[in-house]
Amino acid sequence: MTAAAVGSGSARGLCPMSVPASGACAAAAAESECLVRIRGLRFSHGPRVIFDDVDLDIRRGSVTAVMGPSGTGKTTLLKLISGQLRPDAGTIEVDGEPVHALRQSALFELRRRMGMLFQSGALLTDLSVFDNVAYPLREHLRLSPAMVRKLVLLKLEAVGLRGARELKPNELSGGMARRVALARAIALDPMMILYDEPFTGQDPISMGVLVSLIRQLNDASRLTSIVVSHDVRETASIADYIYVISNGRVMAAGTPATIAAERSEWVRQFMDGLPDGPVHFHYPAPDLAADLLTRGVG
Template sequence: MSMITSDATDPVVLFSAVDLGYGDFTVLKEVDLRVARGQVVAMMGGSGSGKTTLLRATTAQIRPQRGTIAVFGQDLASLSGERLRQVRQRMGVLFQQGALFTDLNVFENVAFPLREHTTMTEQALTERVLDKLDAVGLRAAAHLGISEISGGMARRVALARAIVMEPELILYDEPFAGLDPISLGITAQLIRDLTDRLHCASVLITHDVPESFAIADQVYVVGQGKLLASGTPQALSGSQDPYVKQFLNGEPDGPIAFHYPITPAFTAWLEQQSGRP
């Protein structure tokens, strides 16, 4: 029997009282979050709030300074080598820039993980790749080069590649960045549809509020070095928390101040500047 739990009721991702950071510097403190199968979960916050740090922790690129991160029922801190590789193989990641191979056509880009990690026959591989391209509306673009498709189409090719291994957890790093309004809407709906179709867990690292709220089951908002709020999009839309209201409404000033705070180091620097001839 596999050591990895397959109980459908267990959370796919579970953070328990987690502190995250780099070296002695802590980015986020006391984070509790839960992601279940079939859910789209948005992890939101402004630039530098720690969203990407959450993604790195979920893939065990960084280890928690404190607390426990469990993925597929296993404590990531206890995994290394082959066991960690097996867990990561059950994840799909859509990187912000897509990271497509420009010397391969659309079909071969999507086929790449299958060729690397499976021993599928060419017929089975072709059927799987065309099925996933069909799911993102690009089956008839299989023969095209990456230079022949638009940026929005390239994002959908990268999405097809992320799901071709039929992962149980898909992590999206800023999936809406740089897309035109039509491509953005298509991508958001694809994430929802594919989550339902694969019955996987999907985690969005994003700062795009309308698109995420339209498809997410649960939202976590990070900022100020902590988890500021969590709940359904409907619950957060009615939040009276000043930090949450400022972020969701895109207000330029508020608890997250427009002006960087004055520090003793700045005052000392300014005095030094003023004393120069």
């Protein structure tokens, strides 16, 4: 009994402290320069381990890209940073606040300073474009209708959709829906925006629009942006810093130039899009001949 208590106590004392503040961007970043600081992150979904001891830093004012193959938990990372999921172990600090330990009211307070752009846009389908963008303003600020209108029109202008304010979300193309969602995400002038796969399924034109929008917004409004994506070229073209993650670990980190010069076979395969390499074309399976000769229907 006592031994167990002492054991668990010391373990709790040791665990977060003993992890050295290594981090890939630690060399460049002073304490206050890191908006997001992740240490020893461990997260599993059922039996599947998604993150295993991940350290990650996001610098203020930068566009940081998190890249990796599908299914490596990039979206999960954003959900962990925004507090929608809680880690099994490790710490996640956003602007000095420990997201993983916040109560809901404090978390909501913090989220008012964050915006997130969902893959699907996540617009409220029964409200018009205007009302969607106005939603967070009406929800959190006591502004006059005239003021709300001005702010919404400015935000819509920033994404180039002021003319579409009367449309309903189902009348928008995928790219337009994402731009409206972006206008909504910046409505409260957040300090940080999380982009979940912003380029997936976009035609080249709207992809180009989104790419330049992310960079422009980041620089014009002094935001910090985290872009999760597997579109290597587009993401690399606007990112200040890139993390490549796979199998629950950070495989590589650095500026786009460093990543481009990276020699690791795996990183080369991912960045250059080679069909076979360390990541095999085949999903792990028994030998084909043996498999075909096995009796049975399953």
